[in-house]
Amino acid sequence: RYFGATYKAYRSYLVKNVEMLGDAHRFLGALVARKCVFRSVLAFAGNPDGIVMRKPPSPARTFMRPDPAYGGGPPMDRANPSRSMPVAIPAADSRRKVLAHLSGNRIVDMVREDLKLSDVLNRQAFENAITVNAAIGGSTNFIIHLLAIAARIGVDLTMDDFNTAAKGVPLLANLQPSGKYFMEDFYYAGGLPVLMKELKQFLHNDTITVSGKPVSANYDNCECYNSDVISSIDKPFNTVAGIAVVKGNLAVNGAVLKPSAATPSLLVHTGKAVVFETIEDYRHKIDDPDLDVEEGSILVLKNVGPKGYPGMPEVGNMSIPKKLLDKGVRDMVRISDGRMSGTGFGTVVLHVSPEAAVGGTLAIVQDGDIIRLDVPAGILHIELTDKEIAERKSKLLPQPNISTRGYAHLYQMHVEQAHLGADLDFLRGCSGSEVVRDSH
Template sequence: MDNQKLRSQGWFGKRGKDGFIYRAWMKNQGIPGHELAGKPVIGICNTWSELTPCNAHFRELAESVKHGIYEAGGFPVEFPVMSLGETLIKPTAMLYRNLASMDVEESIRANPIDGVVLLCGCDKTTPSLVMGAASVNIPTIVVSGGPMLTGKFRGKDIGTSDVWRFSEDNRMGIMSDEEFLVAEACMARSRGHCAVMGTASTMACMVESLGLSLAENAAIPAADSRRKALAHMSGSRIVEMVREDLKLSDVLTRQAFENAIMVNAAIGGSTNFIIHLLAIAARIGVDLNMNDFDTSLKGIPLLANLQPSGKYFMEDFYYAGGLPVLMKELQQFLHNDTITVSGKPIDKNYENSICYNSDVIGTIEKPFNQIAGITVLRGNICENGAVLKPSAATPELMVHTGRAVVFEDIEDYKAKIDDPELDVDGNSVLVLKNCGPKGYPGMPEVGNMAIPTKLLEKGIHDMVRISDGRMSGTGFGTVVLHVSPEAAIGGTLAIIQNGDIIKLDVLAGTLNVDLTDEEIAERKSKWQPRHTVSSRGYVHLYQTHVEQAHLGADMDFLKGGSGSKVTRDSH
């Protein structure tokens, strides 16, 4: 790209009063004039925050990106955007994903930026940044923060998925409160996001399989010096991308999305992947729907032996060869000619990769598990779809009939789940309502409801669970999620009652309540909504405009893009 055509020159290349103001106020930071005289200006979109522990090392990572930008002849400008810390933010980080995406979109579009590096790690920071950047569509590259080192607790490797096991043991009295506290420090022992194939790692794999990052981005541990080296190289590469005018729309093709879906099946990725990829596709203008995510018929097995579906951790995955090895194994399924941010086809990312541990990364002939991916369910409970992750489920429950034990909302669930008088047994189906996008609001990760204590005491550790909410990517169990339409808008989930018979058949892809159409219609005619719409601020905007889970839970007015042209062009 001709330097005079750089977007940033619409600010720094101007004559007269406006150009004076743009340059003078940048110079008060000690920036010499030649840095603003035609160099590609690269924004570093940083989700650093001490309230987002997964991303708390990003100041340091940004410095490595800057070194690479300078090396390639660009000029870096770091800017903050809203950061979403999954472990702390209430009521749920998902409520604010769309707000953060708006922050990113407007920050890029309104400022003199020719290309952007997205620094993201914690679950929602990755999709929100990519969504926002996609709506502007300038040259963009992603640098993930990396997983934390594997936890070590009393001679065993542990990670986030063990939180659910420890919690059950603590509730049962098997694990003391003191041991529970010791495990906290043993698990989160380094910088980085969750060490398992949870949502954060799934998102890192998503961007690499989409072609939005350099090879090996997904799995390098945050504490490994090679993470900084990758950040440096990404900084250099984004400058070249600006000169080549390689934009997000050139990378995010329909074929790239299909690659990501197939890779997600093979890694045992989080069910949250669906809702985020749908939202990204809608921003960039690629037609994607729920049916595209049902990989059960594609013949793709589970190759990655990683928690929560398997045994190992992201650190092991990297040492075994990382995502390039897994993608090389999937070569027969992938669109190998899709262009990546490297400027080369995606098969160049993995053509020289070698597997160093076949117990961590299996082969098509000898996979870790023949059951993989995500099953999309349809039926009278979920006319627009629901999802289940078979690799994290109990095989004996994949075809199941049981009576419903209903919780009207999360407060009702918390009040009743450990009540000794709760009418529940091991064959029951737990049904949680009003946890969808509008109803909660924000669609929290509560779908993998805890097993009632009185059943844990009988040795029952899994049950069929159904909700319109989500589940942490670190969670596991026979859990049906993302039921659409949600209960809060009068979907069939809303009218299910205690004792109704629920029929789940994962193999057939169906989920139904044993009621006639007439019975369902009669109940719906008497149904009254429980949720209220907030009267102010962003939550009001969200509840008024958020779409259902099967559409990505984005706001209806954010689909498509704003483009890179600024709204006004003078002071």
């Protein structure tokens, strides 16, 4: 939603290239929009507390604020790892007036230098972002955003890159939902610069940022103040980190999960499917005492993907059936073509592609089918032969479009699958830097 308005604004104005942002959704949405325009642009995170408004905040309100920054969630949501992208002035905190002034100065210099986002967002910058996302326990949503941004800027990024670029990267940030601390604690421990300094051996340290300097300039002289929040590379908080991509006949183009927030014993698991055709079907059945489900079952939710819902909601981390909760069960393997909040946790397989609504194998899963998940081996497989899968698919009926007019219809017709970034197909690539003609 935010992308459309931001893109229109960028195409309509020549110099207004500092984007003032709020929460996680707007930061990433605006970042996608900026990739369509080959111009000098940088990001500035604003807030609702008067610092970027006409009325200044009261001293008491300023000093009593528990959080050093605004917009990103206290746990590890999608906006927080995105700060490793080279598109913002470093060290965003409550000193917003200073940051706003620096951003204003820097954007003018960038225009004079002709330094554009297309110059700094190269292959190495994306690989750095993947690495940081792995070490910080970032959101699975970050994958979709990064794939969409790369497609807009013309960088060939695929799901497989999230396995290869972050190979061997441990979890260094002890942050919820993979750990116990919050972003405020992360900030006071030294923040992202400290974590990136520990990751130097995995990063492209000479990649240029919007500052015109290499990314290493952001962290060369930083210091860690709490090693329980940000661990060293030699003694990581967890050796299991990052985003795992799994493939197989159930997810031909791939699916994702966050191993650091999953139950280790479930990362290799085989179980019988308990299927919910829609989110409404799930809500109707999940707490039914007669639901045929066991602790080792695998919950499968269909039709919550980009086209099927439409819009790919954050419902993939389905609740555990009440009858199992009462027995003390706290996690199960859950599979869907939807998303999950960055604050969510559990052994949750998401973004299954192709999704059920376009005839992916997920659409033909039935109650009792045997599904095998093997995260170390990168496998998501349903125990059916190719012939059985083809026979079931031949009996699928075309799904009618939920939306028949307006933007919702346009979206449903043109949104791509999750493994491509769930972007609109006609917006791949850059639209150039020309300014549209005045309509008056």
